[in-house]
Amino acid sequence: MFAGMSLIPESAWNQPPSAGTSPSPFGSMTPAPHAANQGAPPLIFFRVMAGVFCGVVLVVWTLGALTAYAGRCIQKRRSKLFVYVMAALNCLFIPYRTLLGVFTFIVLSSVAASQEFELMSAR
Numbered sequence: 001m002f003a004g005m006s007l008i009p010e011s012a013w014n015q016p017p018s019a020g021t022s023p024s025p026f027g028s029m030t031p032a033p034h035a036a037n038q039g040a041p042p043l044i045f046f047r048v049m050a051g052v053f054c055g056v057v058l059v060v061w062t063l064g065a066l067t068a069y070a071g072r073c074i075q076k077r078r079s080k081l082f083v084y085v086m087a088a089l090n091c092l093f094i095p096y097r098t099l100l101g102v103f104t105f106i107v108l109s110s111v112a113a114s115q116e117f118e119l120m121s122a123r
Helices: 002-006 043-076 080-090 096-108 111-122
Strands: none
Touching: 002 043, 043 080, 043 096, 080 096, 096 111
């Protein structure tokens, strides 16, 4: 949305009211436009916000893909350290990913899980 807003030409922001509009029913009660309120907002604002939002989306998608890969590593009983790192990162996102991370620590610290990871690494 912000990227689209930054593509609007500055002249489109400064359109005077059309001549065919009827006067306000409130007469002189409508405030006069202020000089500070005229003109387009700076285009850099929209482009910076678009960049920030794109960056946030990219980070969230990357963390989601890495979490899915950590689940695949658990399924194959490989890369226990990577799974622990992803569990710790997931603890930052409240509430569901925190639960996922905490339960990952609980399950992987059990004796049975340690034996399974050691058995698969020996192969």
